[in-house]
Amino acid sequence: MHHMFKDHRRGEKRGFLSPKNKNCSGLELRRGCSQALVASLAGSLLPGSDRSGVETSEHVQREVSDLQEEGKNAINSPMSPALADVHPEDTQLEENEERTMIDPTSKDDPKFKELVKVLLNWINDVLVEERIIVKQLEEDLYDGQVLQKLLEKLAGCKLNVAEVTQSEIGQKQKLQTVLETVHDLLRPRGWALRWSVDSIHGKNLVAILHLLVSLAMHFRAPIRLPEHVTVQVVVVRKREGLLHSSHISEELTTTTEMMMGRFERDAFDTLFDHAPDKLSVVKKSLITFVNKHLNKLNLEVTELETQFADGVYLVLLMGLLEDYFVPLHNFYLTPESFDQKVHNVSFAFELMLDGGLKKPKARPEDVVNLDLKSTLRVLYNLFTKYKNVE
Numbered sequence: 001m002h003h004m005f006k007d008h009r010r011g012e013k014r015g016f017l018s019p020k021n022k023n024c025s026g027l028e029l030r031r032g033c034s035q036a037l038v039a040s041l042a043g044s045l046l047p048g049s050d051r052s053g054v055e056t057s058e059h060v061q062r063e064v065s066d067l068q069e070e071g072k073n074a075i076n077s078p079m080s081p082a083l084a085d086v087h088p089e090d091t092q093l094e095e096n097e098e099r100t101m102i103d104p105t106s107k108d109d110p111k112f113k114e115l116v117k118v119l120l121n122w123i124n125d126v127l128v129e130e131r132i133i134v135k136q137l138e139e140d141l142y143d144g145q146v147l148q149k150l151l152e153k154l155a156g157c158k159l160n161v162a163e164v165t166q167s168e169i170g171q172k173q174k175l176q177t178v179l180e181t182v183h184d185l186l187r188p189r190g191w192a193l194r195w196s197v198d199s200i201h202g203k204n205l206v207a208i209l210h211l212l213v214s215l216a217m218h219f220r221a222p223i224r225l226p227e228h229v230t231v232q233v234v235v236v237r238k239r240e241g242l243l244h245s246s247h248i249s250e251e252l253t254t255t256t257e258m259m260m261g262r263f264e265r266d267a268f269d270t271l272f273d274h275a276p277d278k279l280s281v282v283k284k285s286l287i288t289f290v291n292k293h294l295n296k297l298n299l300e301v302t303e304l305e306t307q308f309a310d311g312v313y314l315v316l317l318m319g320l321l322e323d324y325f326v327p328l329h330n331f332y333l334t335p336e337s338f339d340q341k342v343h344n345v346s347f348a349f350e351l352m353l354d355g356g357l358k359k360p361k362a363r364p365e366d367v368v369n370l371d372l373k374s375t376l377r378v379l380y381n382l383f384t385k386y387k388n389v390e
Contacts, residue, residue: 098237102205103247106231114226115252119212122223126153137212138203144174147200147211151178154219155185172197179211186214206233209252222338224369229253286379289387293320304379305372310335311344311364314378318351321386326351341368357381 093099106112116137123134123146130149134140141147148159159181161174175197183193193214199207216223229252236245283304290301294317301307308314312333319326331347332340345364353359360381362374 093236093238093243095238095241098235100204100206100236101234103232103234106233109229109231111226111229112231112252115209115213115229118223118225119209119216122216122221123150123212126150137208138205141208142201142203143171144178144200147178148174150215151181154215155181157181168201172201175200182211182215186218206231206250206252213253220363220365222342222365222369224366224371225253227253227255282376282380286376286383289383290317290379293317293389296320304375305370308375308379309368309370310341311346311348311367314348314367315344315351317382318348318355321382321389322351322355338368352381355385357385 120134120137124132127134127146127149130153132146132149134146144161145164148161152158159177161177162170179195179197179200186193194210195204195207200211213225215221216225231250231252233248233250234245235248236243238244286304287301290313294301294313297316297320299313299316301313311331312335315326315331331344335341335344342364345367349360349364358381360378362371362377366374367378
């Protein structure tokens with residue numbers, strides 16, 4: 001059956017097909033608490049009403065400018081802390097109620113933009129068969145509809161929720177079911193759950209990003225999230241009838257290893273964090289090592305970051321180091337798709353295990369995604385075992 005649901009940003013309808021998946025266990029529905037809306041906080045000043053008499057255009061412009069300056073100073077005074085982008089509904093804050101927003105300067109940070117872009121592309125890749133296209137995270141995910149489909153696709157299950165929910169209560173009930181399922185998945189890993197029904201439904205972008213990053217890490221998404229993404233969050237609270245703002249730092253991503261639950265640090269973490277000047281020396285040594293063997297096939301590596309990403313050189317290198325011919329039908333000699341490259345790297349990892357090496361710390365997807373640290377780890381493991389092989 002083909003369902004339709006409304007895109008609240010564009011006023012258009014988006015379609016999706018119900019997946020035919022197995023059922024998840026039923027979950028108790030609980031009502032969410034009070035709705036928390038994302039606040040953009042601003043103040044705008046309008047010049048006063050026209051005065052009697054004839055005034056020159058220059059005089060009017062100067063007066064308007066003076067009024068705007070006076071208003072700016074009033075906003076920035078200690079009695080009324082400076083706020084940005086106040087929406088009409090924000091003036092209706094209850095006493096001691098607070099709302100949050102990402103500082104506009106943080107939204108312009110290249111790493112923050114990259115994080116949002118990577119997550120958007122990942123969601124759309126996962127839901128491509130559902131005919132769902134997400135364009136804006138907070139506007140398209142807040143009602144639980146897309147999150148439901150995303151979780152069903154990732155977990156391979158069917159949630160027991162209404163397909164289309166227009167009312168706020170219905171949307172929050174759906175979100176409650178979706179988030180309870182997420183919590184059941186993530187709780188055993190001991191991850192802090194930094195979102196709630198109200199924050200997601202309130203279009204809190206920080207909460208939505210925390211949720212998506214956790215899902216991407218849990219389901220080992222074939223993406224490369226930018227590391228150490230931190231945003232400044234403006235927290236606004238109403239006290240004694242006045243709006244007061246404060247800033248806090250919110251860490252959205254750490255390192256890939258820590259987010260994946262691999263907390264042990266190694267020499268490469270130290271190298272990248274504290275001795276980047278020595279990185280070129282390590283890369284040069286590894287290039288010399290791999291070329292010593294790949295030259296036998298008239299192959300040469302100049303860029304570690306890119307030339308091992310499709311897995312072909314890794315597979316051939318393992319054959320050379322272990323002195324056997326790798327049948328060409330076991331891997332893609334000219335891989336074109338992401339999946340074919342992941343297959344090649346995974347196959348190379350299997351050959352490493354067969355050769356007595358430990359399972360690589362890196363994921364095949366990390367190598368394919370041009371993660372230099374992961375590629376160096378893999379090659380260094382080969383170097384330590386085969387450095388004396390001629």
